[in-house]
Every structure is written in structure tokens, then in C-alpha cells.
Amino acid sequence: xxxxAQDRIVGHRDxxxxxxxxxxxxxxxxxxxxxxxxxxxWRQEGQIVVRRPIVQxxxxxxxxxxxxxxxxxxxxxxxxxxxxxxxxxxxLTLVVGLILLLVARSLRPLGALREGMTRIGAGDLGxxxxxxxxxxxxxxxALLDEMAQGLQQAQEDRIQKERLDHELAIARDLQKSLLPRxxxxxxxxxxxxxxxxxxxxxxxxxxxxxxxxERMALVVADVSGKGVPxxxxxxxxxxxxxxxxx
Numbered sequence: 001x002x003x004x005a006q007d008r009i010v011g012h013r014d015x016x017x018x019x020x021x022x023x024x025x026x027x028x029x030x031x032x033x034x035x036x037x038x039x040x041x042w043r044q045e046g047q048i049v050v051r052r053p054i055v056q057x058x059x060x061x062x063x064x065x066x067x068x069x070x071x072x073x074x075x076x077x078x079x080x081x082x083x084x085x086x087x088x089x090x091x092l093t094l095v096v097g098l099i100l101l102l103v104a105r106s107l108r109p110l111g112a113l114r115e116g117m118t119r120i121g122a123g124d125l126g127x128x129x130x131x132x133x134x135x136x137x138x139x140x141x142a143l144l145d146e147m148a149q150g151l152q153q154a155q156e157d158r159i160q161k162e163r164l165d166h167e168l169a170i171a172r173d174l175q176k177s178l179l180p181r182x183x184x185x186x187x188x189x190x191x192x193x194x195x196x197x198x199x200x201x202x203x204x205x206x207x208x209x210x211x212x213x214e215r216m217a218l219v220v221a222d223v224s225g226k227g228v229p230x231x232x233x234x235x236x237x238x239x240x241x242x243x244x245x246x
Contacts, residue, residue, distance in 0.1 A: 001013075001017075002054070002062060003063050003065065004060055004062045006021070007023055007024070007064055008020070008022075008024050009021070009023055022065075023051075024063075024065055027042035027044055028214055029041065029042060030040055030048065032044060039052035042246065043070060044067075046069065046071070047068060047069060047070055048067070048068050048069075048070050048073055050064055050065070050066045050067075066158055071096060113141060115142075117144065127148060162213055170224065174231065174235075175231055177208065178231075178234060180193075180206075180208050184210050185208075186214050186216060187214075191218075192205055201227055201230070204234075205220075205234045205237060206218075207219040207221065207238060207242075211246070217245050221234070221237060
């Protein structure tokens with residue numbers, strides 16, 4: 001209803017009450033309800049009553065009074081609270097699910113790193129870590145790949161060096177076998193020799209070939225070239241000289 005300045009009813013849904021004087025006494029404010037500075041709200045006989053002044057040219061010329069069933073308001077508030085709770089619950093569920101998905105995606109490279117490092121630690125240096133990430137984990141995976149590749153290359157180089165060392169050892173033994181073990185000399189003469197190759201295997205060659213009781217052939221040769229090819233040529237030279245010495 002609408003009251004004038006003398007609390008006379010000037011507007012009401014029941015037209016028969018227009019003109020009556022209606023004294024409205026405000027009750028205690030409703031707890032939790034924020035009213036504006038110039039209005040008041042209270043509970044009365046199962047209803048919520050709100051009173052607000054009507055101001056014209058800065059002066060109060062009347063007031064507006066509205067009543068509504070408190071149960072309807074409480075039901076509407078409860079429904080709004082339930083709806084808000086449902087929305088918040090669904091939102092939190094979606095947020096938590098999204099966070100878990102992002103965490104799972106961010107931690108997925110850790111599984112690849114762990115599996116790859118386990119295989120590398122077991123000696124499989126051919127393992128490559130396909131992390132597929134562009135963050136620090138991807139950089140770590142790339143560094144581990146480079147490390148594994150370097151270790152694999154070093155291992156292959158070591159195996160190759162061991163094989164070459166073994167072949168050179170065989171070649172040194174072969175070279176020693178081509179040099180004379182005993183230096184026989186005619187009566188009244190002494191023959192001695194000292195041999196130090198500049199490389200593991202060289203083509204330098206010397207020999208002492210007895211001819212008869214009074215004669216011997218001394219051979220000193222320097223094969224052009226070093227290594228195994230020089231050793232092969234040295235062996236051929238030795239065979240030819242010994243077969244032709246007589």
C-alpha cells in the first residue's frame with residue numbers, strides 16, 4: 001500500500017481501504033538482510049514487511065509499504081542457496097578435474113624420463129628419451145639423449161681402440177718374429193743389434209744371414225712407410241733375401 005505524509009492510505013489493492021489511516025510500527029530489523037539507509041524491513045505475523053519513503057523535491061511525501069509471505073521468501077532463498085551450492089560443486093569438480101588433467105599431462109614426461117634413465121643405467125646406451133615436452137623436462141630429456149649418445153660413441157670408440165690395440169699387438173709379435181733371435185758371427189767377430197721402433201709397428205728391418213764358416217750377410221733396410229703396410233713389405237723382403245742369400 002501507499003501512504004501519504006499523514007499515514008493515510010492513498011493506494012491499496014483493496015480500493016475500499018483507500019482513505020483509512022494506517023499506523024505502521026516497524027519491528028526489529030531482519031538479521032542478515034541489508035536494507036538501504038532510508039528503508040526498513042522486519043518480520044510481522046509470518047510476513048516480511050518493507051517500508052520505504054517516497055521523496056519528492058527532497059521531502060518525504062509518503063511511504064511505500066510492501067508485504068510478502070516469509071515462507072515464500074525463505075523457500076526462494078533456500079532454493080537459491082541449493083542452486084548456488086550445486087553450481088559451486090559442479091564448478092569445483094570441473095576445476096579439480098582440469099587441474100588433475102593438467103598435472104597428469106605435466107607429469108607424463110617424468111614417466112618417460114624414469115623409464116629411459118633406468119634403461120640407460122642398465123647399459124642400453126641406444127635408448128633415446130622421447131619426452132615430447134617444451135619445458136624444463138624436455139630440455140632435461142634432450143640433455144640425457146646427448147649424454148647417452150656421447151657414452152655410446154665413447155663405448156664404440158673404446159671397443160674399436162681395443163680391437164686395434166689387439167691387432168697391433170699381433171703385428172708387433174709378428175714383427176719380432178721376423179727379426180733374428182740369434183746373431184751368429186764368424187770366428188773373431190762379434191755382432192750386436194738394438195732395435196726400437198718409432199711407432200707401434202714399423203717397417204725397419206735388419207737381419208744377419210750366415211753364408212758359410214767365414215762369411216755372413218748383414219742387412220739393414222728402411223721401408224718407406226710405417227705401420228702394418230710397412231710390416232707386410234718387410235716380411236716379403238725377408239723371405240726374398242733369405243731365399244736369394246745363398
